[in-house]
Amino acid sequence: MPSSRFNAFTDYGIGIGLRIPHYQHILEKKPVVDWFEIISENYMVDAGRPLHVLDQILEQYRVVQHGVSMYFGNASRPNRDHLRKLKKLVKRTHTPWLSDHLCWGSVDGRYTHDLLPMPYTWEAVETTAANIREVRDFVEVPIAVENVSSYAEFHMSEMSEWEFLNEVVERADCGILLDVNNIYVSSKNHGFDPQVYVDAVPADRVAQIHVAGHSKFEKYILDTHDHPVLDPVWKLYAHAIERAGRTATLLEWDDRIPSFQDVHREALKAARFLPNNEAVAA
Amino acid sequence: MKPSPPSRLVDLQALMVRAVMRPLTRDDGMQRNWTDGSATSEVAAQFIRPNDRLDSFDRLQIYNQQYWWRLLGNFEEDFRGLRAVLGERQFDKLAVAYLDHCGSRSWTLRDLGRRLEEFLRAHPDLTAPQTELALDMVRVEWARTVAFDEAEKPPLPANKVRNIPPELLRLGLQPYIVLLELNHPIDHLLGKLKRRTEIETGSVSNAVSGVRSRGRRRLTARPSRSPIYLAVHRHKFSVYYKRLDPEAFRLLCALRKGAPLDKACEIAFSFSSDSPEVMAEKVQSWFAAWMNFGWLTRPPAV
Known part of the structure; x- marks a missing residue:
């Protein structure tokens, strides 16, 4: 979605994830990149090299925070220590919005460090929305929730994934980080039409879009972020852009990471689908 | 006792996390038997829907494997010195025992090794006969984590x-x-390990072939005469x-x-x-x- 209250009325273009193997290139060559997404947890430390690098990046670039362990869908409330550290980082980065996943991942203080799928129930809708509201009220920036890739569905589910997403964001009054690769992966694993999912999402709440690569196995697809984006995912991205308009887009590449130039070049392929394209070369 | 099908979010999460955190079998699969001896496939079928390619067990197994592979990978990265001291097989056994017992109690994987020294002191059999050397190594490797970003x-x-x-x-x-x-001179041992790794990965020279087997040699040191x-x-x-x-x-x-x-x-x-x-x-x-x-x-x- 073009600038809206869900992305703090910003107009970001195509970004890439800030990853350690690219630090040196970025700091030395200062390539033109519209924005970087950081994994919040990697910088929620007290001092040392991660924050030193981040501060240098912040002098040159726009940064958006993306979390991996807030676990909005946990049956328990958000971890207060985590929230305090997150807010401290928010003050440092001035991230215009903050994203994390529509999933759960810890029970009684034991963490899986995974993005576990939600049961799509009304009880889970209420719990998740309440957790998102609590996080937003604490960190005081707009929140966007990201749909995850999943490999399992639950008997207790009472609605489809997209219906669940819509109910959660409506009740939490938050934005959506629409990961079209995750939609594609889950559609293959669970046998639904990914276009139906994209069509069902409220376009006015889409604050950001993720694209990424995945890996195909014999009986399922895994969200590995270690490949270029595959054609069906680009097609789904094009469809999402048709619905949502020019939206901040980010390529995730987290494993077997190639050179900065290769990653940026792959990300800039998204420019073909964006209206009023003003993307810059790597 | 076999759990009953969960009907509340809190029950489903407790059951699934229990399944996901159970150690894998030797061939990296999910354990066939549940804690009470009944079939894990029956437990999985109670809360996970099968599809036309994977049954409930297979779908749950994906998460079980991802959990262990992720934590073991991070643990190994943080304690390369310990792995070099104990050798691959003993280290893997120790890693599973530690993660099964202590798991991760933090939202950040940075803290994964926080309780390792305490755990190893309570379970010296896991590091025998290199217990003292292993303990010294763990203390230094955890200290590295602290020094890096405290x-x-x-x-x-x-x-x-x-x-x-x-x-x-x-x-x-x-x-x-x-x-x-x-x-033990752990600082020197870690220097040696670093050089060995650089040779193996070719970051110092291209002499990769023939040195891999040297890389598998255990790192060892006699106790120092004085502290x-x-x-x-x-x-x-x-x-x-x-x-x-x-x-x-x-x-x-x-x-x-x-x-x-x-x-x-x-x-x-x-x-x-x-x-x-x-x-x-x-x-x-x-x-x-x-x-x-x-x-x-x-x-x-x-």
Whole structure:
């Protein structure tokens, strides 16, 4: 979605994830990149090299925070220590919005460090929305929730994934980080039409879009972020852009990471689908 | 006892996390039997829907595998020295035992090894016969994590302390400094491991073939004749090891505990036969180095 209250009325273009193997290139060559997404947890430390690098990046670039362990869908409330550290980082980065996943991942203080799928129930809708509201009220920036890739569905589910997403964001009054690769992966694993999912999402709440690569196995697809984006995912991205308009887009590449130039070049392929394209070369 | 099908979010999450965190079998699959001896496939079928390609067990197994592969990968990365000391097989067994018992209690994987030393002290069989060496290695490897990103306070300028009498002068140490008394030259062993890894990965030369088998050799060291005193610290965003004289080590430990400078010196030199002049000279040179590193800070508020 073009600038809206869900992305703090910003107009970001195509970004890439800030990853350690690219630090040196970025700091030395200062390539033109519209924005970087950081994994919040990697910088929620007290001092040392991660924050030193981040501060240098912040002098040159726009940064958006993306979390991996807030676990909005946990049956328990958000971890207060985590929230305090997150807010401290928010003050440092001035991230215009903050994203994390529509999933759960810890029970009684034991963490899986995974993005576990939600049961799509009304009880889970209420719990998740309440957790998102609590996080937003604490960190005081707009929140966007990201749909995850999943490999399992639950008997207790009472609605489809997209219906669940819509109910959660409506009740939490938050934005959506629409990961079209995750939609594609889950559609293959669970046998639904990914276009139906994209069509069902409220376009006015889409604050950001993720694209990424995945890996195909014999009986399922895994969200590995270690490949270029595959054609069906680009097609789904094009469809999402048709619905949502020019939206901040980010390529995730987290494993077997190639050179900065290769990653940026792959990300800039998204420019073909964006209206009023003003993307810059790597 | 076989769990009943969950109907509430909290029950589903408790059941699934229990399944996901159960150790994998030798061939990296999910355990066929549940904790009560019944079939895991039956438990999985109670809450996970099958599809046309995967049954409930297979779908749950994906999460079980992802959990273990992720945690084991991170654990191995943090404790490469321990792995080199114990060898692959013993290390893998230890890693599963530790993660099964302690798991991760933090939202960040950075803290994964926080309780390893304590766990290994309680389970010496996991590191036998290299228990002492393994414990030294774990202490240094955890200290590296602390030194890498622990807080840094403003260093204390020399002119702020110059005129304070020693009996009133209390100093703090940077939180990122870890002081260790060791029985083995772990700093040298880690240097050796680093060089070995560089050769194996070709980051120093292209001589990869033929050296892989050397890389699998266990890292070993005899106990040192006398204790080794080591500060694991950070300088210009990199982690370093600095060996300390026994007196310097005791002095820093005493300062960290809150002793005033005169008392800390007394503790430091309690076993020394040095003359007062030599002691003064040593203290002066240590302080010059520590000030230079920015190790000294205001004492923590009481």
